Amino acid sequence: MLTLHQYAQSPFNQKIQRMLNYKGVPFEEVYWRIADRSKVLKISPSGKLPALEHDGKVVVDSTDMAYYIEQAFPEHPLVPTSPRQRGLVHALEDWADESLYFYEMVLRFTTPGNSEKNTPKLIENESPALRWLLKRMIPRLLRKATASQGIGRKSREQLTVDTRRHIEAVANMLGQEDWLVANRLTLADLSVYAMFQCFRDADFAAAMLEEYPSVTAWMTRIEANTSTRAS
Ligand SMILES: N[C@@H](CCC(=O)N[C@@H](CS)C(=O)NCC(=O)O)C(=O)O
Incomplete structure (x- = not known):
């Protein structure tokens, strides 16, 4: 059995859940609270989630998880074998994980209005006292983390401007196609989708997405292909 250990509201959960759903692999979901950090460290020494547990082995980092899943469950492949497409899938996945992730974090948790709406969803299962504290601390901590990365200083x-450029890039890559890289769903679609899905929780980014019907149609297509619930 596969167990996916997660923190609430992480875009990386969606990436891995949808990958497993597409492949028809059943999995259990465990959500950890921020208060459970000492237990999380025993599963993921970096303290980061998601982490995937399979037959006593734990894989951390959604990219490593994706390639592990692809190898362990090769049916319904999500990583192409053609070197060009494989390279493109990797580049787009890395763009999503290492750039778009910081945009969605800034947009959802540090901008006025969005922060007040999204922070409570992140901490709803914590104790009342910790919730009180985290509600104030999280926007500050994420502002600091995203500022040191760079995007938080914009x-x-x-x-x-940047958000439109990113959405437009996906519209341009899609053109008349259904998927970003190959003529079928790949890990690149799921990785970028996971971040754009978070854009929907940030006012102006959500409105901007709606200006690109080919992008919203692509998101709906991904949902239709990957939405079976976990066990
Ligand atoms: N590169 C990692 C990123 C995972 C990540 O940053 N997870 C965040 C939640 S979205 C986390 O666990 N943060 C807690 C921490 O940094 O201690 C992946 O692809 O899995």
Whole structure:
């Protein structure tokens, strides 16, 4: 049996859950609270989730998990074998994980209005006292983390320009196609989708997505192909 250990509201959960759903692999979901950090460290020494547990082995980092799953469950492949497509899938996955992730974090948790709406979802299962504290601390901590990465230092105007550029890039890559890389769903689609799905919880990014019908149709297509519930 596969167990997916997760923190609430992480885009990386969606990436792995949808991958397993597409392959028809049943899995259990465990959600950890921020208060459970000492237990999480025993599963994932870096403290980061998601982590995937399979037959006594634990895989951390969604990229390593994706390639592990692809190898362990090769049916309904999500990583192409053609070197060009394989390279493109990796580049797009890395763009999603290492760049778009920081945009969605800034947009959802540090911008006025969005932060007040999204932070409570992150901490709803914590104790009342910790909730009180985290509600104040999380936007501050994420502002600090995203500022040191760089994207958190951008002005609202620059974030708007960048976000449109990212959404437009996906619209341009899709053109008349159904999927980003191959003529079928790949890990690249799931990785970028996971971040854009979070954009939907950030006011202006959500509105901007709606201006690109080919992108929202692509998101709906991904949902239709990957939405079976976990066991
Ligand atoms: N590169 C990692 C990123 C995972 C990650 O940053 N997870 C966040 C939640 S979205 C986390 O566990 N944060 C807790 C921490 O940094 O201690 C992946 O692809 O899995």
